[in-house]
Amino acid sequence: MSEPILAHRAVLLQEAVDALALRADGTYVDATFGRGGHSRAILDRLGPAGRLIALDRDPQAVAAAGEIRDPRFSITHAPFSELARVLDSAGVAQVQGVLADLGVSSPQLEDAERGFSFRADGPLDMRMDPTRGVSAADWLATATEQQMREAIGGYGEERFAKQVAKAIVDARAREPLRRTEQLAAVVAAAVRTREVGQNPATRTFQALRILVNRELEEVALMLPQAIRRLAPGGRLAVISFHSLEDRLVKRVLRACSEDRLPPDLPIRARELPQAPLRITGKARRASAAEISANPRARSATLRVAERTGAVFDESILDRIGPEPWRS
Numbered sequence: 001m002s003e004p005i006l007a008h009r010a011v012l013l014q015e016a017v018d019a020l021a022l023r024a025d026g027t028y029v030d031a032t033f034g035r036g037g038h039s040r041a042i043l044d045r046l047g048p049a050g051r052l053i054a055l056d057r058d059p060q061a062v063a064a065a066g067e068i069r070d071p072r073f074s075i076t077h078a079p080f081s082e083l084a085r086v087l088d089s090a091g092v093a094q095v096q097g098v099l100a101d102l103g104v105s106s107p108q109l110e111d112a113e114r115g116f117s118f119r120a121d122g123p124l125d126m127r128m129d130p131t132r133g134v135s136a137a138d139w140l141a142t143a144t145e146q147q148m149r150e151a152i153g154g155y156g157e158e159r160f161a162k163q164v165a166k167a168i169v170d171a172r173a174r175e176p177l178r179r180t181e182q183l184a185a186v187v188a189a190a191v192r193t194r195e196v197g198q199n200p201a202t203r204t205f206q207a208l209r210i211l212v213n214r215e216l217e218e219v220a221l222m223l224p225q226a227i228r229r230l231a232p233g234g235r236l237a238v239i240s241f242h243s244l245e246d247r248l249v250k251r252v253l254r255a256c257s258e259d260r261l262p263p264d265l266p267i268r269a270r271e272l273p274q275a276p277l278r279i280t281g282k283a284r285r286a287s288a289a290e291i292s293a294n295p296r297a298r299s300a301t302l303r304v305a306e307r308t309g310a311v312f313d314e315s316i317l318d319r320i321g322p323e324p325w326r327s
């Protein structure tokens with residue numbers, strides 16, 4: 001039987017759930033419910049005393065979670081940058097694991113009315129949470145050419161960011177850019193080379209999506225909250241889908257897992273301050289079989305770390321700088 005069009009096929013499902021090393025009676029967070037592939041797999045492995053607290057910023061994802069009737073499960077409509085607040089409202093101080101499967105879901109990408117797709121015409125919105133923030137169309141209507149160039153170059157890693165920004169400014173002087181098809185045509189005319197198998201609008205759409213949803217800032221705000229709330233031995237598992245996101249995750253996990261003393265200091269190992277995280281294993285990618293069944297898995301990277309018993313001093317993150325996704 002074919003899947004319903006607006007289903008989401010979870011990526012690295014077993015790998016991510018295994019990485020959480022679930023305890024049957026533990027309390028876990030799924031920070032990105034989506035359509036609940038990971039949440040359901042976690043619930044399957046929890047015992048009666050286990051608990052799963054889910055979040056999603058998309059009201060449609062939260063509505064879809066209504067299908068899960070399980071007293072161990074709850075969901076909150078919130079961005080994961082508000083993780084600590086959500087846990088406080090649930091009366092939960094510490095958790096045994098946090099999973100974040102970043103980015104957008106297939107239902108978001110495939111519903112033309114959400115405005116994420118350059119393949120199908122729709123309103124140029126791109127907000128995962130349409131109840132908050134500014135749509136892509138509204139941002140493009142007021143941003144300066146320089147702001148567009150920086151966003152498209154920085155978040156889309158688009159070599160022709162300058163030309164694309166100029167083309168958008170010229171186009172919006174003729175008529176407002178309100179539809180995805182309009183924007184895709186403007187970008188296609190400005191991007192001179194073609195990457196094999198890639199639509200010329202791919203990078204610009206990615207950039208606008210990251211910008212409109214403040215995706216990297218969200219991750220940068222969520223990770224320290226997750227680390228702070230993990231109990232010793234608790235696991236953090238993050239799946240990212242593009243290089244900026246993965247760079248940010250990698251840098252935060254590394255900064256929190258390195259000791260901060262020069263290696264030649266004359267002190268005993270047990271006197272060394274322990275790092276708050278221990279990275280468990282290498283970054284994992286999807287298998288060839290998974291990628292052939294689900295091409296979206298091609299760009300997924302799973303990184304996992306375990307909380308130690310050491311104090312987490314957030315100043316440890318100062319050394320990775322203000323925009324740690326930049327190369």
Ligand SMILES: C[S@@+](CC[C@H](N)C(=O)[O-])C[C@H]1O[C@@H](n2cnc3c(N)ncnc32)[C@H](O)[C@@H]1O
Binds near residue numbers: 010033038058102
């Ligand atoms: C890749 S999908 C997750 C799919 C899910 N693991 C599953 O198996 O169905 C990402 C989901 O995270 C949500 N999301 C992305 N960024 C978020 C954020 N900052 N806060 C809360 N939810 C977010 C999106 O709305 C989307 O539903």
